[in-house]
Amino acid sequence: MTKAQKTQIIKRKFLMHYGDAKTELQYSNLYELLVAVMLSAQCTDKRVNLITPALFEAFPSIHLLAQANLSDVKALIKSCSFFNNKATHLIAMAQKVVQEFQGIIPSTQQELKSLPGVGQKTANVVLIEYFGANFMAVDTHVFRVSHRLGLTQAKTAQKTEEELVKLFQDNLHALHQGFVLFGRYICKAVTPNCKDCFVSDLCKTKKNFKPQ
Known part of the structure; x- marks a missing residue:
């Protein structure tokens, strides 16, 4: 499987699970x-x-x-x-x-x-x-998930953002929200909940990646 093919599978699965995801921050304007x-x-x-x-x-x-x-x-x-x-x-x-x-x-x-x-x-x-802008933001969850899935090997959040934008191109807002929630509740830093992971077959490592 090529990286491009893997990327499309990951993209499709995340949009299926988190296509309507929103931030958990509470706000009214x-x-x-x-x-x-x-x-x-x-x-x-x-x-x-x-x-x-x-x-x-x-x-x-x-x-x-x-x-x-x-x-x-x-x-x-x-x-x-x-x-x-x-x-x-x-x-x-x-x-x-x-x-x-x-x-x-x-x-x-x-x-x-x-x-x-x-x-x-x-x-x-x-x-x-x-x-709903087509941007990617890389926090600790997005950084960890994208590295565990082998989408990037970048050392910094900024470079990781650039590589994810190039890989995914569109639907970035939904993918960002999805990666955040997935990293927060399933692909956790110390004890990832692998039994509930829908991309476990594509996972490269359980290492806890952190941006430099």
Whole structure:
């Protein structure tokens, strides 16, 4: 079996199982999604979902977040990893949106990446989830799954993203969501649930890959 053939089988199976998958982050608009994704960096979605209700109650709009006191934001997100930096980035992000984008969160990758605290992965996740954009975002789950399946040997998340985009080409938003959920609940880092795996025949290794 060629790599191209294997890729198409993996693609078809993931779209069959996760074609309608969505993020587990809880949000009601683009502002809340962006904030939640920023908080989710190196933090679980479950933890973020515990934090955001009080945060959004205190700052229900981008304009109010832009005017927030740093210590108030820190207090609301203190159970989140790297909360000091994230609080600073959240306020700076909101201020830039208000000052340079008339209070409207941008909807392109480059404009999102221009915001403080928003890298390519965060921008892509927002675009994938909210707009169904044809992007791939590589978190620890996507990195591990793609390496275990032998789709890439790239050492970094960025290079892995590039290779997956080249391999899959389309339906990237669904494949990203599928890889995340598959990695979170089946192809887990330490104890993968191989008995429930629908691509076990294509698995190369159970090694716990992590980006450098």
